[in-house]
Amino acid sequence: MGSTLPEAIRPVRYAPPPGATGEIELTSLARMRVRGGPHEFIAPQRLDFDLLIRVESGSTTHTVDFTGYPLEPGDLVWVRAGQVQQWGAIDDIEGPVFLFTPSAIDTGTWELIRSAGVVTPNHWTAATVVGTAAAAALDAAQATAAATSAPSTADIRDAAAARALAAVLLLLVLAEPEGSGHRLPTHEVFVWFRDELEASFRTRHKVADYAARLGYSTRTLNRLARENTGLSAKQLIDERVVLEAKRLLAHGSDPVARIAGQLGFDDPSNFSKYFQHRTGTTPAAFRDRFRPSTESPR
Structure with a gap:
């Protein structure tokens, strides 16, 4: 390595x-x-x-x-x-x-x-x-x-x-892990959506953007998302954005404003509201949970 x-x-x-x-x-x-x-x-x-x-x-x-x-x-x-x-x-x-x-x-x-x-x-x-x-x-x-x-x-x-x-x-x-339950077969279009989400979550936060990119309706993407995960397409997008935000906050030292820009938010305050609405805590408070003994850059 x-x-x-x-x-x-x-x-x-x-x-x-x-x-x-x-x-x-x-x-x-x-x-x-x-x-x-x-x-x-x-x-x-x-x-x-x-x-x-x-x-x-x-x-x-x-x-x-x-x-x-x-x-x-x-x-x-x-x-x-x-x-x-x-x-x-x-x-x-x-x-x-x-x-x-x-x-x-x-x-x-x-x-x-x-x-x-x-x-x-x-x-x-x-x-x-x-x-x-x-x-x-x-x-x-x-x-x-x-x-x-x-x-x-x-x-x-x-x-x-x-x-x-x-x-x-x-x-x-x-070899499904114990307690994982049976996983349903995944529709091809959902696989495309998931791959596009992984490639574009930093710049695309709306279901309509992915629907236009893939040539399917938002209704189709939401239906397939719910069939395969139980979540809407928007919830999957938010889940991926929040995961990356958590990674950067917990393991990195970039200010919250810079992280907001890296994840496609024009305004750091909008990013903070977005993050808090979906996690129940602010970006700064989340970072502090992982760095209780150091001062976290805001």
């Missing part, structure tokens, strides 16, 4: 070690600690790659976008590119880790994952995956990625590792 100079949320970019080939790296938590050093795992991080952790021993809590997941042996954690994570006591757990760029997995696999359900989880307990096809596929992916090969056949080994890892991700989508 490698990082750049600090930004609002510290980005961590994929930087394979010397000699590594392809866009998939199999390593371990122990090697990551050595490579990153003692300060690498303290601050929140926004990854530009995916991280798949298999806990083999120990326990801790790993936080992804404000949700803390208690980890025990046999658990899996999948942090996706763009999400904000915070390590717990990384010294207390051991296990293998896959680091891979989104482009390492074929487009068809990502399309299947996006269309399989509304939300892909970040955490699977041991009870959910041990003894399943997902666990067997992960064993195979680890063996494939760890296999040695001559330079002339490295591309074949890398291709095999990519396909094996893709199988793991697809099988994890099928």
